[in-house]
Amino acid sequence: MLTNSPELPLKFSTLVDLLRYRAQNHPHQKIYTFLQDGETEAGSLTYQEVDRQAGVIAAYLQSLDAAGERVLLLYPPGLEFIVGFFGCLYAGAIAIPAYPPRPNQSLSRLEAIAASSEATLAFSTSSIFGYLKDRFAESPELRKIHLLATDKMVGSEDFSPHLATPNTLVYLQYTSGSTGTPKGVMVSHGNILHNLAMIREMSQSTPNSRTISWMPLGHNTGLVFGVLQPLFEDFPIVMMSPLDFLQKPWRWLTAVSKYQATSSLGPNFAYDLICDKIAAEERANLDLSSWELAGCGAEPIRAETVERFVTTFASCGLRPEAFSPGYGMAESVVFISGSGKTKPPVIYNLEKAALEQNRVVIVADESESTQKIVSCGRTCLDQKILIVDPETLTQCSADRVGEIWVSSPSVAQGYWNRPQATEETFQAYLADTGEGPFLRTGDLGFLLDGELCVTGRLKDLIIIRGRNHYPQDIELTVGKSHPALRSSCGAAFAVEVESEERLVIAQEVEETYLEKLDLDEVVGAIRQAVSQQHALQVYAVLLLNTGSIPKTSSNKIQRHACKDGFLNGSLDILAQWQQSLTDSPERENAENLEIFPKKYQTAETIQAWLVAKISQQLNVKPQQIDALQPLTHYALDSVQAVNISAELENWLGRRLSPSLLWDYPTIEQLSQHLVGESEQSEPKSAIDWNTEAVLEATICSETVPCELVAEPAAILLTGATGFLGAFLLHELLKQTQADIYCLVRFANDHSSKMRIQKNLEIYDLWHEDFSSRIVPVLGDVSQPQLGLDPEQYQRMASQIDTIYHSAALLNYVYPYERFKPINVLGTQEVLRLASQIKVKPVHYISSVAVFESSAYYQKVVTESDRLAHSEGMYLGYSQSKWVAEKLVMMARDRGLPVCIYRPPFISGHSQTGVWNTDDIICRLIKGCIQMGSIADLDSLLDLSPVDYVSRAIIYLSRQKDSIGKAFHLNNPQPIHWNKFGDLIRSLGYSINLVSYENWQAQLDKNGRSPDNPLYPLLPFFLKRWSEEQLTITELYQQSRRPQISCQETLAAFAGTDIVCPPVEAELLNAYFSYFIRSGFLDAPLEAV
Structure with a gap:
């Protein structure tokens, strides 16, 4: 038994009290700093800033009555996570730290967390909001969740902090293992504060302490040591992205040296990595004399790593006692034991044979029959640790290995909605004395002279690079990866290879495949599936004869027996694949890499370099790497992928994203992107747009009665939660007496209606009288029958009189495939509904972008001209709107009553200035002001205010002679781009007119x-899209643009007060006033 029980010196009962105290007493003290690229300070937060920004989020959550609601935190690395986390605490919502899914990564883990937690909200930033929204749309589970960009929240900071107690839940920490049956650890204010007090007791920090962290904030280690401990102990922290560390590991120690950090921690593999990657000349510039506590945990700690790290960096001033092994887990917040900073780590030399029999025998001399075990330090304060026999549930003697049990106020409340698992893990009692309850850690270890040593796992958990993986989840993935594999007849386990844990798969083959087994095909399928679902690389695959895998009498897979069989060669192996770590391909590939001089950076040479580098990482021949296969096919783990991006960055001589290999689906497409070629657009002739634009034959009005209703009683509106959609909804509520059915993707009617209301409030359009006439319809425009069940679909088909289809995905870099489900197939589903039971007019919101084709250059295009040309269209959005409009025209030709409305860029309200500041024009304005420059372009900026566009659409839709026509809603008085820059300068902003090439260079450097x-x-x-190697901006020059005529539309407004305001100073004054009022822009320093 190990225990210590002095009084616990806690001044605050909750984290809310603690943060508010810091903000009131040290408002301007800088606490959090973030290094954007692992090197450059990109932002910081004082206590007051955290308090105020969290208050804005809390006020919003309280307006939703969100106390107790679960909120997914899906932030990219940065300071926004911190504000979002404390915003949840202030409002009493329960935070769920998690990770945004990578491109091409499965959503299964995030879906499982969302389902388990029943999360209703998700927080992120505007920088990845559009991406996350698209990924959420892929999942029925995730599309129920209301996604918010908290960095764009504006509003009152006035709120009343939720009255929390020490037992109030703060967050759910989902352990990084099981995806099939995830368990969310329920962590309270009291748990956290006690754990932080133990960390303070162990670390003996002082007012002069400083720390560096690259650990992800979605992990309990990053959250507690990176966010909460600095707050608790009142010392500053400097953070960086884990990807920036992995890309260039010297960034970690450079930051420790630069900021003279006293503490910083990482898992065992990170210390191995810096020993491998930091060269002697780089070490010469490091001063690590301030580093008092180099914490190490989260995975098994190896004696070789301790000795190597201390020796390697001794010349940098690192003291041997600085290395501080520790032990902890999410079920006890993060910390259970630690080594402090006053003595070197304790390392025991044990007899290996005795250890295999759970006996502890210390021997003096090292040999092949001995094993080194690193102590994880001691407990502190009032925590108790026991070593217990897992079979008899009685305490072990000092010379025995048993399960580690813990009793402490740090031990969490249990697992969210998992009462049986909670009882099994958190409510253990000694069988002989009845003492308890204890936390059963599932880890094996022993106590010697007060030192806690961890020797392994009681169960089969696999820990690779600090992440937990449940073998049953990996086995399920493998069983589904190829039809040749028998379901529920596989084992996943880890073996140690060259001082690192590696994954092995043993899997039975279906009897019908025994004679026709294709080893390469099956192994490839397994490796790709495991990589996609678990971000793991497979070291070996053993394909076993049918019925031969070791099982218990109750038919359970014996993983340990499989592991032993792999190591001693006793398994009945039909075929086997194993990754080579020493064979000649690596040397061959290293030679291949030397043949690519930097000056010849074509798509072909970059592709060849990538093939050689990936084959080198995987120790296979380059001929085995197919540039057309998905990168996930090759099962690179995160460290390998980031390493390749770092080496590629050095070879190309320009900065690249650490996540580069995850952002592009194949080596070929990545290579093309890197030379400015086909980044995301379709290869020439890849899609025949006329073939793509084919309306299903069943969508026809000829057999359905057609009775147009002058004053509809029920109107369906899609896109009501968008910018234009909000104004269309407002106009419909004002100009008609109809009930407006709004198709939305939310979990329930209440949250849907609240989201619609909030959207109207954001744009100053809400009125209480509207509430009774807004009817949310829970569906999805991208799904068959709009995501409605058959009964609901039939009811809508008979009830709705008119449809306004505004929903669309808008993005300026996505490829056509990303738009097709919503913009094209969604339009087809709307037309299908319009043709069912009774004919309903469809008012379709298109875009002038449908005339992007080079065939329209310098030609006048009127409303009456048919949409004919698609050649030379480069933007996926424009392509999708072209195809969708062609479908609408086909429906018109089949007798369906339709109207088409083609707006240009839709700007803010002409009077209030309110605008969706995530819009491309808003981003461009802000970006130019930040850079202090604007490009010299010969182009017209065509902006139509949203109030003009929405009024025009609703007015025209109510005129009988509008049916069958198209209308152009572009501004008849646009502004020349350079004059637009002059107007911005006249408002007091300092921006210089520079050539487009110079502006591009500035953007490439600063953007x-x-x-x-x-x-x-x-x-x-920046991308050169066209055959002439022109960017989209260059393609939009006046010499290449069509002349969109809106004369027929303007004639239709005769006798009304519907007029499009010119793009002049008055309009810009309204917009910039809103930008400043909302906090989107800072006020100019002085007026010109």
């Missing part, structure tokens, strides 16, 4: 931070 408003649009401005 690669996700905080830059133009970051999501870099391909739009």
Whole structure:
């Protein structure tokens, strides 16, 4: 038994009290700093800033009555996570730290967390909001969740903090293992504060302490040591993205040296990585003398790593006692034991044979029959640790290995909605004395002279690079990966290879495949599936004869027996694949890499370099790497992928994203992107747009009665939660007496209606009288029959009189495939509904972008001209709107009453200035002001205010002679781009007119931070899309644009007060007043 029980010196009972105290007493003290690229300070937060920004989020949550609601935190690395986390605490919502899914990554884990927690909200940032929204749309589970960009929240900071107690839940920490049956650890204020007090007792920090962290904030280690401990102990922290560390590991120690950090921690593999990757000349510039506590945990700690790290960096001033092994788990917040900073780590030399029999025998001399075990330190305060026999549930003697049990106020409340698992893990009692309850950690270990040593796992948990993986989940993935594999007849386990845990799969083959087994095909399917679902690389695959895998008498897979059989060669192996770590391909590939000089960076040479580098990482021949296969096919783990991006960055001589290999589906497409070629657009002639634009034959009005209703009683509106959709809804509520049925993707009617109301409130359009006439319809425009069940679909088909189809995905860099489900197939489903039971007019919101084709250059295009040309269209959005409008025209030709409305860029309200500031024009304005420059372009900026567009659409839709026509809602008085820049300058902003080439260079240099408003649009401005190697901006020059005529539309407004305001100073004054009022822009320093 190990225990210590002095009084617990806690001044605050909740984290809310603690943060508010810091904000009131040290408001301007900088606490959190973030290094954007692992090197450059990109932002910081004082206590007051955290308090105020969290208050805005809390006020919003309280307006939703969200106390107790679960909120997914899906932030990219940065300071926004911190504000979102404390916003949840202030409002009493329960935070769920998690990770945004990578491109091409399965959503299964996030879906499982969402389902388990029943989360209703998700927080992220505007920089990835559009991406997350698209990924959520892929999942029925995730599309129920209301996604919010908290960095765009504006509003009152006035709120009343939720009255929390020490037992109030703060967050659910989903352990990084099981995806099939995830368990969310329920962590309270009291748990956290006690754990932080133990960390303080162990670390003996002082007012001069400083720390560096690259650990992900979605992990309990990053959250507690990176966010909560600095707050608790009142010392500053500097953070960086884990990807930036992995890309260039020297960034971690450079930050420790630069900021003279006293503490910083990482898992065992990270210390191995810096020993491998930091060269002697780089070590010469490091001063690590301030580093008092180099914490190490989250995975088994190896004696070789301890000795190697201390020796390697001794010349940098690192003291041997600085290395501080520790032990902990999410079920006890994060910390259970630690080594402190006053003595070197304790390392025991044990007899290996005795250890295999759960006996502890210390021997003096090292040999092949001995094993080194690193102590994980001691407990502190009032925590108790026991070593218990897992079979008899009685306490072990000091020389025995048993299960580690813990009793402590740090031990969490249990697992969310998992009472049986909670009882099994959190409510253990000794069989002989009845003492308890204890937390059963599932880890094996022993106590010697007060030192806790961890020797392994009681169960089969696999820990690789600090992440837990449940073998049953991996086995399920493998069983589904190929039809040749027998379901529920596989084992996943880890073996140690060259001081690192590696994954092995043993899997039975179906009897019908025994004679025709294709080893390469099956192994490839297994490796790809495991990579996609679990982000793991497989070290070996053993394909076993049918019925031969070791099982118990109750038919359970014996994983340990499989592991032993792999190591001693006793398994009945039909075929086997194993990754080579020492064979010649690596040397061959290293030679291949030397043949690519930097000056010849074509798509072909970059592709060849990538093939050689990936084959080198995987130790296979380059001929085995297919550039057309998905990168996930090759099962690179995150460390390998980031390493390749770092080496590629050095070879190309320009900065690249650490996540580059996840952002592009194949080596070929990545290579093309890197030379400015086909990044995301379709290869020439890849899609025949006329073939794509084919309306299903069943969508026809000829057999359905057609009775147009002058004053509809029921109107269906799609896109009501968008910018234009909000104004269309407002106009419909004002100009008609109809009930407006709004198709929305939410979990229930209440949250749907609240979201519609909030959207109207954001744009100053809400009125209480509207509430009774807004009817949310829970569906999905991208799904068959709009995601409605058959009964609901039939009811809508008979009840609705008119449809306004405004829903669309708008993005300026996505490929056509990303738009097709919503923009094209969604339009087809709307037309299908319009033709069912009774004919309903469809008012379709298109875009002038349908005339992007080069065939329209310098030609006058009127409302009456048919949409004919698609050649030379480059933007996926424009392509999707072209195809969708063609479907609408086909429906018109089959007798369906339709109207088409083609707006240009839709700007803010002409009077209030309210605008969706995530819009491309808003981003462009802010980006130019930030850079202090605007490009010299010969182009017209065509902006139509949203109030004009919405009034025009509703007015025209109510005129009988509008049916069958198209209307152009572009501004008859646009503004020249350079004059637009002059107007911005006249408002007091300092921006210089520079050539487009110089502006591009500035953007390329300054725009690669996700905080830059133009970051999501870099391909739009930098990529050379056309055969002439022109960017989209260059393609939009006046010499290449069609002349969109709106004369027929203006004639239809004769006798009304519907007029489009010109793009002049008065309009811009309204917009910039809103930008400043909302906090989107800072006020100019002085007026010109």
